Amino acid sequence: MSWETLLGFANGLALVMWAVLILAPRGELARSAVLFVGIGLLCLAYTAGFAVLIGQTGSGLAEIDIASIDGLRAIFAADAALVIGWTHYLAFDLFVGLWIARDADAKGFFRLWQAPVLLLTLLAGPIGLLAWLILREPAARRANPRKGKLKL
Secondary structure, eight states, X not given: OOHHHHHHHHHHHHHHHHHHHHHSOOSHHHHHIIIIIIIHHHHHHHHHHHHHHHHHHGGGGGGOOOSSHHHHHHHHTSHHXXXXXXXXXXXXXHHHHHHHHHXXXXXXXXXXXXXXXXXXXXXXXXXXXXXXXXXXXXHHHHHSOSTTOOOO
């Protein structure tokens, strides 16, 4: 399988799972599909790609520099590393989206209010997560009125 094919698979799978998360009735089946089919397969693809990349670079791993922009640029210059890195983002952002959706459901947030936060998480993961953390705070305090004791 080519890196281009893996990228297409990862993007397609992630988009389908985001659509399920945002648009489908959020029952146990939908949540399980997002977790095990979506996130699970993205993690599996990441793991397989990472293993291939390690096999290709061999002992070159000791020379990887993640402490500088030039070092990171060198790592992500390779198609394999770029696709693996993107798959990493897709898996983690989808996991965060699932957590937001479950947390929002538990706190009684209307699905229409959840959609923009989930879309923001899809497009810019940490910004969507920050938005949810800000929005959930009042609901979390209502659910647990003891000061400083937020239930995550």
